[in-house]
Amino acid sequence: MFISLSTSLCTNVVIFFLALLPVFLYKTPKHTKTLPGLIIVYLINELLQSIGSQLQLWLFPTLHMNWSGKLLSLLFLLIYILIFRHRQLADLKIVPPRLQPSQLKTVLLLIGGLLLIKVVPNLFTEGSEYNSLENYLYQATLPGIVEELAFRGxxxxxxxxxxxxxxTRPFSFTPDMLFISLLFSLSHSLSFPDLSAVHFNPLYFASTFISACFYMALLRSSRSLIIPMVVHNLVNVGILIAASL
Structure with a gap:
């Protein structure tokens, strides 16, 4: 377990700084004193997911999805938000959406685009887990909530x-969109099975980077994290349905 956690820590440190480097090239940061806090929160959150995964192997060996890791992550994020009570939920966009009826068509187009982007790579994925009830329940609940609360919250x-x-626009390619999208896509596509090997899936990196930009656009359009959470889970379930056809 210690070796696994050490590998996870090294992986996440590399991912974080790979995502951060373009931000420095894009724009000179103004408040570098806040960077250590961001690094610590990110690493703790990601390590908790790894710890949860290892604990689940011992306690619930019949489960295949990382329920324990996501729940530990969710608990940590909620505790973090409660500790810093002076930072209102509105700062994290945890508020009801401000989506006008006229924007419904745009949202539906974004969902359709996300399904297309995410389904194509997964059409080449094999595995019986796509037909399991556990996977459907998992993808319809935790990933969208936890990942959106972490990355775009x-x-x-x-x-x-x-x-x-x-x-100025939902798809304005600002440093925050660049960093969050890179961090999200690298977290999903880059891994170190051991410290001497690197596994990188460029196709999955591209699809998750584009989808991350879409989720950011949804957040900016609705000014609510709830919309990306719901859409994220819908996209995940859509992937399962398409992949099981």
Whole structure:
């Protein structure tokens, strides 16, 4: 377990700084004192997911999805938000959506685009887990909630303190969108099975990077993290349905 956690820590350190480097090239940050907090929160959150995965292997060996890791991550994020009570939920966009009826068509188009982007790589994935009830329940609940709360909630809030930006459009390619999208896509596509090997899936990196930009656009359009959470879970379930056909 110690070796696994050490590998996870090294992987996440590399991922974090790979995502952060383009931000420095893109724009000079203004408040570098907030960077250590962002690094610590990110590493703790990712390590908790690895710890949860290892504990689940011992306690619930029949489960295949990382329920324990995601629940530990969710608990940590909620505790973090409660500790920093002076930072209102509105700062993290945990508020009802402000989506006008006229924007419904745009949202549906974004969902359709996300399904297309995410389904194509997964059409080449083999595995009976796509037909399991556990996977459907898992993908319909935890990933969207936990990942959106982490990446486009807490991480985004912290990177905006580090490198403020003022996007004029949903798809404005600002440093915060660049960092969060890179961090999200690298976390899903880059891994180190051991410290001497690197596994990188460029196709999955591209699809998750584009989808991360779509989720950010949804957040900016609705000014609510709830919309990306719901859409994220819908996309995950859509992937399962398409992959099981």
């Amino acid at each position: 807490v991480y985004l809030f912290l990177i905006l303190q580090f490198c403020p930006s003022d996007p």
